[in-house]
Amino acid sequence: MKTEALNEEENEILQEVINIGMGQAGASLAKLLDVFVNLSVPRVSWVNGDDFVTQVAKLVEGQGDSWAGVRQAFYNQLEGEAFAIYGANGCQQLAGLMGYEDENEDGAEEELLLDVTNILVGACLVGVANQISKKLDFAAPTVVGVGKPIHELLYSRDREWDQCLLIEVNFCLEEGDFSCHLVMLMSEASIEQLRSGLVQFMESY
Amino acid sequence: MSIALLIVDDSGFSRKAMLKSLPESWDVEITQATNGEEALEALRKGLGEVVLLDLTMPVLDGFGVLEGIRDEGLQAKVVVVSADIQPKAKLRVITLGALAFLQKPFNKESLAAVLADCEIYRED
Numbered sequence: 001m002k003t004e005a006l007n008e009e010e011n012e013i014l015q016e017v018i019n020i021g022m023g024q025a026g027a028s029l030a031k032l033l034d035v036f037v038n039l040s041v042p043r044v045s046w047v048n049g050d051d052f053v054t055q056v057a058k059l060v061e062g063q064g065d066s067w068a069g070v071r072q073a074f075y076n077q078l079e080g081e082a083f084a085i086y087g088a089n090g091c092q093q094l095a096g097l098m099g100y101e102d103e104n105e106d107g108a109e110e111e112l113l114l115d116v117t118n119i120l121v122g123a124c125l126v127g128v129a130n131q132i133s134k135k136l137d138f139a140a141p142t143v144v145g146v147g148k149p150i151h152e153l154l155y156s157r158d159r160e161w162d163q164c165l166l167i168e169v170n171f172c173l174e175e176g177d178f179s180c181h182l183v184m185l186m187s188e189a190s191i192e193q194l195r196s197g198l199v200q201f202m203e204s205y
Numbered sequence: 206m207s208i209a210l211l212i213v214d215d216s217g218f219s220r221k222a223m224l225k226s227l228p229e230s231w232d233v234e235i236t237q238a239t240n241g242e243e244a245l246e247a248l249r250k251g252l253g254e255v256v257l258l259d260l261t262m263p264v265l266d267g268f269g270v271l272e273g274i275r276d277e278g279l280q281a282k283v284v285v286v287s288a289d290i291q292p293k294a295k296l297r298v299i300t301l302g303a304l305a306f307l308q309k310p311f312n313k314e315s316l317a318a319v320l321a322d323c324e325i326y327r328e329d
Contacts, residue, residue: 012218019216019261020309023288030291039261039289041215131310204312205222 003163003188005046006195013198014167018042021127022169025182028123029171032116033097040170049161053154056085056183059168060150063179064088069153070117072141074125077134077193080164080186082125083154084117088147090178097178110143117141120182124169132197154183161187165194207232208326211253213244213270214286215262219309223257223286226313228320228328241265245273253281255325258303260287260294271301282325286311 006014019042026037047055060067066088073081086094091109094116100108118141129136145153165186172179186194210233214220220237227233236252238244242265247253260267267285274281285298288309295306304323307315321327 009218012216016216016218016222016309019219020288023261023290023309027290027292030293036293036297037291041261041263202218205225 003191005163006044006165006191006198009202010195010198011044013202014194015042015044017128017131017198017201018044018124018167018169020131021124022182024127025120025123025169026171028119029116032119033094033173035097036174038172038174040172042167042169044168045166046163047166048163049159052159052164052166052185053151055166056083056154056168056181057150059183060085060181065149066147067150067153068113068146069144069148069150070113070141071144071153072117072121073139074121074136075139076137078125078129078136078186078190080184080190081156081159082117082121082182082184083144084113084120084141085150085153085181085183086113087177087179090180091146093173093176093178110146113143113146114141116180120171120180121184124182125184132194132201134193134197161185163188165191207234209234209236209252209254211236211238211244211247211256211281213238213241213256213262213267214259215239216259219259222311223316226311226316228313228317228326230328231320231326241267241270241273244270245277245279248274248279248281249277256281256283257307258283258285260285260289260298268297268301271298271303275302282323284319284323284325 030037068086070084167184258267283303285303286307307319
Protein backbone atom coordinates (compact mmCIF):
# COMPACT_ATOMS: atom_id res chain seq x y z
CA MET A 1 0.00 0.00 0.00
CA LYS A 2 1.30 3.38 -0.91
CA THR A 3 1.65 5.74 2.03
CA GLU A 4 0.14 9.14 1.57
CA ALA A 5 2.61 11.98 1.81
CA LEU A 6 2.13 14.59 4.51
CA ASN A 7 -0.20 17.38 3.46
CA GLU A 8 0.80 21.01 3.54
CA GLU A 9 -0.49 21.62 7.04
CA GLU A 10 1.16 18.50 8.47
CA ASN A 11 4.37 19.49 6.76
CA GLU A 12 4.23 22.91 8.35
CA ILE A 13 3.69 21.47 11.83
CA LEU A 14 6.52 18.98 11.27
CA GLN A 15 8.84 21.78 10.26
CA GLU A 16 8.09 23.63 13.47
CA VAL A 17 8.53 20.49 15.59
CA ILE A 18 11.90 19.92 13.90
CA ASN A 19 12.80 23.56 14.42
CA ILE A 20 12.39 23.01 18.15
CA GLY A 21 14.43 19.77 18.06
CA MET A 22 17.12 21.56 16.08
CA GLY A 23 17.22 24.36 18.65
CA GLN A 24 17.84 21.83 21.40
CA ALA A 25 20.58 20.13 19.35
CA GLY A 26 22.20 23.51 18.58
CA ALA A 27 22.23 24.40 22.26
CA SER A 28 23.87 21.07 23.11
CA LEU A 29 26.56 21.65 20.48
CA ALA A 30 27.10 25.21 21.69
CA LYS A 31 27.58 23.95 25.22
CA LEU A 32 29.94 21.15 24.21
CA LEU A 33 32.20 23.39 22.14
CA ASP A 34 31.59 26.66 24.01
CA VAL A 35 30.78 28.46 20.76
CA PHE A 36 27.84 30.20 19.11
CA VAL A 37 25.99 28.00 16.63
CA ASN A 38 24.15 29.48 13.68
CA LEU A 39 20.96 27.61 12.87
CA SER A 40 19.18 27.56 9.53
CA VAL A 41 15.57 26.90 8.58
CA PRO A 42 14.99 23.13 8.49
CA ARG A 43 13.98 21.53 5.20
CA VAL A 44 11.52 18.70 4.83
CA SER A 45 10.72 16.77 1.67
CA TRP A 46 9.12 13.53 0.58
CA VAL A 47 11.46 11.56 -1.66
CA ASN A 48 11.64 8.26 -3.49
CA GLY A 49 14.05 5.89 -1.79
CA ASP A 50 16.28 5.95 -4.89
CA ASP A 51 16.36 9.73 -4.99
CA PHE A 52 17.62 10.18 -1.47
CA VAL A 53 21.32 10.22 -2.31
CA THR A 54 20.80 12.65 -5.22
CA GLN A 55 18.73 14.98 -3.04
CA VAL A 56 21.32 15.08 -0.27
CA ALA A 57 24.11 15.59 -2.81
CA LYS A 58 22.19 18.66 -4.03
CA LEU A 59 21.98 20.05 -0.49
CA VAL A 60 25.77 20.08 -0.12
CA GLU A 61 26.58 20.97 -3.73
CA GLY A 62 29.39 23.47 -4.12
CA GLN A 63 30.51 23.09 -0.50
CA GLY A 64 33.38 20.71 -1.17
CA ASP A 65 33.88 17.19 -2.45
CA SER A 66 35.29 15.47 0.56
CA TRP A 67 33.14 14.66 3.57
CA ALA A 68 33.08 12.67 6.75
CA GLY A 69 29.86 10.90 7.59
CA VAL A 70 28.40 9.19 10.63
CA ARG A 71 25.27 7.09 10.49
CA GLN A 72 22.94 6.44 13.39
CA ALA A 73 19.79 4.38 13.09
CA PHE A 74 16.74 4.99 15.25
CA TYR A 75 13.76 2.78 15.88
CA ASN A 76 10.59 2.18 17.93
CA GLN A 77 7.50 4.29 17.06
CA LEU A 78 9.56 6.34 14.65
CA GLU A 79 12.20 4.57 12.61
CA GLY A 80 14.82 5.58 10.16
CA GLU A 81 18.40 6.64 9.71
CA ALA A 82 20.20 9.84 10.59
CA PHE A 83 23.42 10.96 8.95
CA ALA A 84 25.68 13.67 10.21
CA ILE A 85 27.84 14.97 7.39
CA TYR A 86 30.90 17.04 8.20
CA GLY A 87 33.12 19.02 5.85
CA ALA A 88 36.82 18.07 5.75
CA ASN A 89 38.10 21.27 7.39
CA GLY A 90 35.37 21.08 9.96
CA CYS A 91 36.77 17.86 11.41
CA GLN A 92 40.10 19.50 12.12
CA GLN A 93 38.46 22.53 13.64
CA LEU A 94 36.31 20.31 15.80
CA ALA A 95 39.43 18.52 17.04
CA GLY A 96 40.98 21.91 17.84
CA LEU A 97 37.92 23.11 19.73
CA MET A 98 37.81 19.93 21.75
CA GLY A 99 41.50 20.21 22.60
CA TYR A 100 42.72 17.20 20.63
CA GLU A 101 46.23 18.33 19.92
CA ASP A 102 47.88 15.37 18.29
CA GLU A 103 46.21 14.96 14.90
CA ASN A 104 47.78 11.58 14.39
CA GLU A 105 46.38 10.06 17.46
CA ASP A 106 44.79 6.82 16.31
CA GLY A 107 41.04 6.92 16.12
CA ALA A 108 40.75 10.23 17.96
CA GLU A 109 39.04 12.01 15.11
CA GLU A 110 36.56 9.22 14.57
CA GLU A 111 35.77 9.07 18.24
CA LEU A 112 35.10 12.79 18.24
CA LEU A 113 32.78 12.54 15.22
CA LEU A 114 30.87 9.75 16.94
CA ASP A 115 30.46 11.77 20.12
CA VAL A 116 29.31 14.92 18.37
CA THR A 117 26.91 12.98 16.14
CA ASN A 118 25.44 11.17 19.11
CA ILE A 119 24.75 14.51 20.80
CA LEU A 120 23.26 16.21 17.74
CA VAL A 121 21.11 13.31 16.57
CA GLY A 122 19.99 12.49 20.09
CA ALA A 123 19.02 16.04 21.02
CA CYS A 124 17.28 16.75 17.74
CA LEU A 125 15.26 13.55 17.43
CA VAL A 126 14.45 13.28 21.13
CA GLY A 127 13.25 16.88 20.89
CA VAL A 128 10.97 15.91 18.01
CA ALA A 129 9.76 12.67 19.60
CA ASN A 130 8.98 14.30 22.96
CA GLN A 131 6.81 16.96 21.42
CA ILE A 132 4.72 14.46 19.52
CA SER A 133 4.73 11.93 22.39
CA LYS A 134 6.37 9.10 20.48
CA LYS A 135 8.91 6.59 21.71
CA LEU A 136 12.34 6.50 20.18
CA ASP A 137 15.47 4.39 20.66
CA PHE A 138 18.88 4.72 19.08
CA ALA A 139 21.48 2.32 17.75
CA ALA A 140 25.12 3.22 18.32
CA PRO A 141 26.49 5.57 15.65
CA THR A 142 29.07 4.30 13.16
CA VAL A 143 31.52 6.20 11.00
CA VAL A 144 30.62 5.45 7.38
CA GLY A 145 33.60 7.23 5.89
CA VAL A 146 36.11 10.04 6.20
CA GLY A 147 37.40 12.06 3.24
CA LYS A 148 34.87 10.54 0.84
CA PRO A 149 32.53 11.89 -1.83
CA ILE A 150 29.00 12.33 -0.53
CA HIS A 151 27.33 9.43 -2.36
CA GLU A 152 29.76 6.92 -0.86
CA LEU A 153 28.69 7.94 2.62
CA LEU A 154 24.99 7.52 2.01
CA TYR A 155 24.87 4.39 -0.06
CA SER A 156 23.11 1.43 1.46
CA ARG A 157 22.14 -1.76 -0.23
CA ASP A 158 19.72 -2.60 2.57
CA ARG A 159 17.51 0.44 2.30
CA GLU A 160 14.32 -0.88 0.81
CA TRP A 161 11.87 1.97 1.25
CA ASP A 162 9.98 3.11 -1.79
CA GLN A 163 9.50 6.51 -0.29
CA CYS A 164 10.77 8.31 2.73
CA LEU A 165 10.69 11.61 4.49
CA LEU A 166 13.92 13.58 4.15
CA ILE A 167 14.67 16.12 6.84
CA GLU A 168 17.71 18.37 6.75
CA VAL A 169 19.02 20.77 9.34
CA ASN A 170 22.29 22.60 9.24
CA PHE A 171 24.58 23.75 12.02
CA CYS A 172 27.52 26.03 11.46
CA LEU A 173 29.75 27.87 13.84
CA GLU A 174 30.00 31.60 13.74
CA GLU A 175 33.78 31.39 13.65
CA GLY A 176 35.63 29.12 11.23
CA ASP A 177 34.69 26.46 8.74
CA PHE A 178 32.92 23.87 10.82
CA SER A 179 29.52 22.93 9.53
CA CYS A 180 27.37 19.89 9.96
CA HIS A 181 24.45 18.80 7.84
CA LEU A 182 22.15 16.58 9.77
CA VAL A 183 20.06 14.51 7.40
CA MET A 184 17.30 12.29 8.68
CA LEU A 185 15.34 9.72 6.76
CA MET A 186 12.13 8.40 8.14
CA SER A 187 10.60 5.23 6.77
CA GLU A 188 7.14 4.97 5.29
CA ALA A 189 6.17 2.84 8.25
CA SER A 190 6.77 5.79 10.59
CA ILE A 191 4.62 8.23 8.69
CA GLU A 192 1.31 7.27 10.28
CA GLN A 193 2.84 7.51 13.76
CA LEU A 194 4.32 10.84 12.84
CA ARG A 195 1.01 12.06 11.44
CA SER A 196 -0.96 11.15 14.57
CA GLY A 197 1.67 12.83 16.74
CA LEU A 198 1.59 16.01 14.68
CA VAL A 199 -2.18 16.26 14.89
CA GLN A 200 -1.97 15.87 18.65
CA PHE A 201 0.73 18.54 18.87
CA MET A 202 -1.40 20.93 16.82
CA GLU A 203 -4.42 20.35 19.03
CA SER A 204 -2.41 21.37 22.08
CA TYR A 205 -2.77 24.98 20.87
CA MET B 206 -7.00 52.15 22.22
CA SER B 207 -5.72 49.06 20.48
CA ILE B 208 -2.03 48.25 20.28
CA ALA B 209 -0.28 47.55 16.96
CA LEU B 210 1.02 44.00 17.35
CA LEU B 211 3.43 42.50 14.82
CA ILE B 212 3.88 38.72 14.71
CA VAL B 213 7.02 37.65 12.84
CA ASP B 214 7.63 33.98 12.03
CA ASP B 215 8.35 32.09 8.81
CA SER B 216 6.25 29.18 10.01
CA GLY B 217 2.55 29.56 9.26
CA PHE B 218 1.82 27.02 11.95
CA SER B 219 3.80 28.99 14.48
CA ARG B 220 1.98 32.23 13.62
CA LYS B 221 -1.38 30.47 14.00
CA ALA B 222 -0.30 29.00 17.33
CA MET B 223 0.74 32.49 18.46
CA LEU B 224 -2.62 33.99 17.41
CA LYS B 225 -4.46 31.30 19.37
CA SER B 226 -2.30 31.88 22.44
CA LEU B 227 -2.71 35.64 22.77
CA PRO B 228 -4.59 36.83 25.87
CA GLU B 229 -8.25 37.00 24.81
CA SER B 230 -8.91 40.35 26.44
CA TRP B 231 -5.91 42.04 24.80
CA ASP B 232 -7.05 44.75 22.37
CA VAL B 233 -4.62 44.43 19.45
CA GLU B 234 -4.44 45.29 15.77
CA ILE B 235 -2.45 42.38 14.30
CA THR B 236 0.00 42.41 11.40
CA GLN B 237 1.90 39.27 10.35
CA ALA B 238 5.31 39.04 8.69
CA THR B 239 7.06 35.92 7.39
CA ASN B 240 10.65 37.15 7.44
CA GLY B 241 12.81 39.92 8.83
CA GLU B 242 12.58 42.20 5.78
CA GLU B 243 8.77 42.16 5.90
CA ALA B 244 8.99 42.84 9.62
CA LEU B 245 11.14 45.93 9.16
CA GLU B 246 8.80 47.24 6.44
CA ALA B 247 5.84 46.86 8.80
CA LEU B 248 7.78 48.51 11.62
CA ARG B 249 8.61 51.52 9.46
CA LYS B 250 4.86 51.92 8.84
CA GLY B 251 4.24 51.95 12.58
CA LEU B 252 2.58 48.52 12.58
CA GLY B 253 4.64 47.11 15.42
CA GLU B 254 4.42 48.83 18.78
CA VAL B 255 4.81 45.35 20.20
CA VAL B 256 6.67 42.67 18.24
CA LEU B 257 6.71 38.91 18.80
CA LEU B 258 9.83 37.94 16.88
CA ASP B 259 11.18 34.56 15.72
CA LEU B 260 14.95 34.24 15.22
CA THR B 261 15.64 31.55 12.61
CA MET B 262 14.06 32.84 9.39
CA PRO B 263 14.97 33.12 5.70
CA VAL B 264 15.90 36.45 4.00
CA LEU B 265 16.64 38.29 7.24
CA ASP B 266 16.69 36.62 10.63
CA GLY B 267 15.50 37.95 13.98
CA PHE B 268 18.96 39.19 14.98
CA GLY B 269 18.93 41.27 11.78
CA VAL B 270 15.54 42.73 12.69
CA LEU B 271 16.81 43.79 16.12
CA GLU B 272 19.84 45.41 14.49
CA GLY B 273 17.55 47.19 12.00
CA ILE B 274 15.34 48.49 14.82
CA ARG B 275 18.41 49.78 16.64
CA ASP B 276 20.11 51.29 13.56
CA GLU B 277 16.98 53.00 12.25
CA GLY B 278 15.93 54.17 15.69
CA LEU B 279 12.52 52.47 15.41
CA GLN B 280 10.37 52.31 18.53
CA ALA B 281 9.20 48.82 19.39
CA LYS B 282 8.82 46.57 22.39
CA VAL B 283 10.24 43.27 21.19
CA VAL B 284 9.78 39.84 22.72
CA VAL B 285 11.84 37.16 20.96
CA VAL B 286 10.04 33.83 20.59
CA SER B 287 12.44 31.16 19.45
CA ALA B 288 13.59 27.55 19.56
CA ASP B 289 17.20 28.74 19.54
CA ILE B 290 17.78 28.19 23.23
CA GLN B 291 21.54 28.79 23.37
CA PRO B 292 22.31 30.97 26.37
CA LYS B 293 24.39 33.12 24.01
CA ALA B 294 21.40 33.63 21.71
CA LYS B 295 19.32 34.90 24.65
CA LEU B 296 22.12 37.17 25.79
CA ARG B 297 22.59 38.49 22.28
CA VAL B 298 18.93 39.42 21.73
CA ILE B 299 18.73 41.16 25.09
CA THR B 300 21.92 43.08 24.26
CA LEU B 301 20.34 44.07 20.95
CA GLY B 302 17.38 45.55 22.78
CA ALA B 303 14.77 42.81 23.09
CA LEU B 304 12.80 42.97 26.36
CA ALA B 305 12.54 39.22 26.85
CA PHE B 306 13.05 35.76 25.41
CA LEU B 307 10.21 33.25 25.22
CA GLN B 308 11.22 29.67 24.50
CA LYS B 309 9.38 27.55 21.93
CA PRO B 310 7.21 25.59 22.30
CA PHE B 311 5.26 28.28 24.13
CA ASN B 312 1.68 28.17 25.40
CA LYS B 313 -0.98 30.62 26.60
CA GLU B 314 0.45 30.66 30.11
CA SER B 315 4.10 31.20 29.21
CA LEU B 316 3.14 33.93 26.73
CA ALA B 317 0.89 35.69 29.26
CA ALA B 318 3.67 35.53 31.87
CA VAL B 319 6.26 37.10 29.59
CA LEU B 320 3.88 39.86 28.47
CA ALA B 321 3.14 40.66 32.10
CA ASP B 322 6.84 40.58 33.09
CA CYS B 323 7.67 43.09 30.36
CA GLU B 324 4.73 45.25 31.43
CA ILE B 325 3.30 44.96 27.93
CA TYR B 326 -0.03 43.50 28.94
CA ARG B 327 -1.44 42.10 32.13
CA GLU B 328 -4.74 40.24 32.24
CA ASP B 329 -7.05 41.45 34.99
